[in-house]
Structure formats: structure tokens, C-alpha cells
Amino acid sequence: MAPITEVEGRRLALSNLEKVLYPATGFTKAEVLHYYATVADVLLPHLRERPVSFLRYPDGPDGQVFFTKNVPPGTPDWVTTAEVPRSEGPARMVLVQDLPSLMWAANLVTEFHTHQWLIGTPGQADRIVFDLDPGAPATIVHCCEVAVWLRDRLAADGIEAYPKTSGSKGLHLLAAVRGASSDRVSEYAKGLAVEAEKAMPGLVLHRMTRSLRPGKVFVDWSQNAARKTTATPYTLRARAEPLVSAPVTWEEVEDCRAPDRLALRAPDIAPRLQDYGDLLAPLLDPGHAGTLP
Structure with missing residues (x-):
């Protein structure tokens, strides 16, 4: 039987604590929850x-990996849920609002992915994101190198950007914005991706075409669409090691000379x-939000 623990007055059954989820390092389910x-x-x-x-990757990254968007079966009634509009009809999704909900969700063994808008204003973006994905x-x-160019280009429009690792092989660039729909932010982000490709044609690609990807950095602007999600800051990723999508400083970005320099793990x-x-705390401050031109 799974041990029962109490988190801020909520009773949780935490299961399979000794299971190794990251075989490359022996990182266990208990260590995931502790993280x-x-x-x-x-x-x-x-x-x-x-x-x-x-x-979700309940048996580790080498086992079954699957997305869950709707409220999972067995979700406790004290976990906050909300109806979310979708093109195919409304759906009910989880909101992780407190520590008990976080630990319940972590016990499912999951990466956390979130939209660029808040539940009170669906489709009204409060963040812009660029997912920089390198093709070997x-x-x-x-x-x-591409992130620094985008940082300076965004700054020219009065928008301050902050970097984090993807927790895989790439980099994410985030900025707080206000007063724009997800469609408008997507349009703006695509425009900057196209500009970046023109400025660095040997390095940058704004289209997802697989045959063009080798040796290029794909600037994925599409995650700004209202229906899309991006790995949340500080989430663990389903990789061989317990890599984290973690904030980094601009100094670290500018000084990066080797791929493993920005490989950040749970410990x-x-x-x-x-x-x-929290290097990304400014994203939470409305005073730091920029306005699209």
C-alpha cells in the first residue's frame, strides 16, 4: 500500500517511491518528489x-510517455479544475494552485506544460515564447547566439526577454507582454523569427521543414498559439537524466562555449x-510587461 503523507492538511498517497525513473543516474521517484x-x-x-x-512518464523516459490534457481519472476533489475553451469544444483541465496539488501531480510523474495565457483571459497572451531548437x-x-540576437531585437521594441534551458537540447526565450491576443503575439513572434533568419541565414530557420533543419537553429514561434503549451519553468523533463527546464543568466548564455555548460539537473x-x-520572477510582475509595437 502506498504511504500516506499530509501536505498542508491534504492527505496524499505517494506511490512507488523507490522506483528508478532516470536509469542513467539512478534518480528515483522519491527524489523527483523531493525536487x-x-x-x-x-x-x-x-x-x-x-x-x-x-x-506523463510513470515508468521513466524509456517507458510509455503520453500527454494528458483533460483532468486525469482519480483527481482529488480538492484539486482546482477549470473549463477551458477549445476549437473542438470546451474541456476541463487541472490548475496547480498550491503545494498539495503540486505534490499530487508530481506523484503522477509528469512534465508540466502551460499556455501563454491565464485561465481568466484565455487567448489573451501575457507571455511571448521562442523555442530555439538546434538541428544536429x-x-x-x-x-x-540566436537568443542574444532575439534579446536585442525584442529590447528595441521595449520588451525584456529572459532565457531558460528547454531541459532537452535547446533554449527558451520568454518575455512578459500585455494587451495582445495570442494570434497577435504569434504574428509578431513569426515576424521576428523571419527577421532572425534574414539576419543569420546560415544559422536560423523559421520553418519546421525537417529537411532544412540540420546545422540550423529552428526558431519555433508557433508555441504562442492559444492552443499550444511550453514546458513550465523548473519542470523536470523525460530524458535519460533528471534535466530541468531551468532559468539561466544572460552572462551564462553569452559565455556558452560547450553544450554541457547549460545542462542543468535537479540537484x-x-x-x-x-x-x-528566481531569474524569471520579472515575468510575474505586470510592471515588466512590454507592449507589442
Whole structure:
């Protein structure tokens, strides 16, 4: 029987604590739960009021991996859910609003993915995101070069961008925006991706065409669409090691000379939080939101 623990007055059954989820390092389910409890104070503000899609990998990244968007069967009645509009009809999704909900969701063994809008204003973007995805032999080193160009281009429009690793092989660029629909933000993001390709034609690609990807950085602007989601800051990823989609400093981006320099794992995050706090905290401050031109 799964041990029962109490989290802020909520009773949770935490299962299979000794199961190894990351075989390359022996990282267990118990360590996954400990990681999420450790980063809860910085993770939760990026989850609150955002419908969550779960990419679940209950037997580790080598087992079955599947997306769950609707409220999973067996969800406790104290977990907040909300109706979300979709083109095929409304659906009910989970909102991870507090520590008990976070630990319940972490027990499902999941990556957290969220939209670029809040539940109160679906389709009204409060963030813009660029997913920089390298096609081998390009690496995150090349993504960093593109990220610096995009940072400066966004700054020219009065928008301040912040980087985080994807937790895989690429880099994400995030900025807070206001007063624009998801469609408008997508249009603006596509325009910048096209500009980047014109400025760095040997390096950047704004189209997803697989045959064009080798050696290029694909600037994926499409995740700004209202229906799309992006890996939430501080989420673990379903990879061979417990890699995290983690904020990094611009100095680290500018100084990146080797792909493993920005490979951040669960044990790395607590010391970084002590040193830096939440590098993405400005995204949560309406005063830092830019306005699209």
C-alpha cells in the first residue's frame, strides 16, 4: 500500500517511491518528489492560474510517455479544475494552485506544460515564447547566439526577454507582454523569427521543414498559439537524466562555449536558487510587461 503523507492538511498517497525513473543516474521517484517540494516556492507562481497539460512518464523516459490534457481519472476533489475553451469544444483541465496539488501531480510523474495565457483571459497572451531548437550538428551553443540576437531585437521594441534551458537540447526565450491576443503575439513572434533568419541565414530557420533543419537553429514561434503549451519553468523533463527546464543568466548564455555548460539537473537547482533566486520572477510582475509595437 502506498504511504500516506499530509501536505498542508491534504492527505496524499505517494506511490512507488523507490522506483528508478532516470536509469542513467539512478534518480528515483522519491527524489523527483523531493525536487518538486524543494522548488515549489519558485515553480508554483509560474503554474498558478494556468491550465496544465501533463506529459506523463510513470515508468521513466524509456517507458510509455503520453500527454494528458483533460483532468486525469482519480483527481482529488480538492484539486482546482477549470473549463477551458477549445476549437473542438470546451474541456476541463487541472490548475496547480498550491503545494498539495503540486505534490499530487508530481506523484503522477509528469512534465508540466502551460499556455501563454491565464485561465481568466484565455487567448489573451501575457507571455511571448521562442523555442530555439538546434538541428544536429548545431547545439545549444548556437541557440545561445540566436537568443542574444532575439534579446536585442525584442529590447528595441521595449520588451525584456529572459532565457531558460528547454531541459532537452535547446533554449527558451520568454518575455512578459500585455494587451495582445495570442494570434497577435504569434504574428509578431513569426515576424521576428523571419527577421532572425534574414539576419543569420546560415544559422536560423523559421520553418519546421525537417529537411532544412540540420546545422540550423529552428526558431519555433508557433508555441504562442492559444492552443499550444511550453514546458513550465523548473519542470523536470523525460530524458535519460533528471534535466530541468531551468532559468539561466544572460552572462551564462553569452559565455556558452560547450553544450554541457547549460545542462542543468535537479540537484543543481537548489544551489542556483540560493545564488540567484528566481531569474524569471520579472515575468510575474505586470510592471515588466512590454507592449507589442
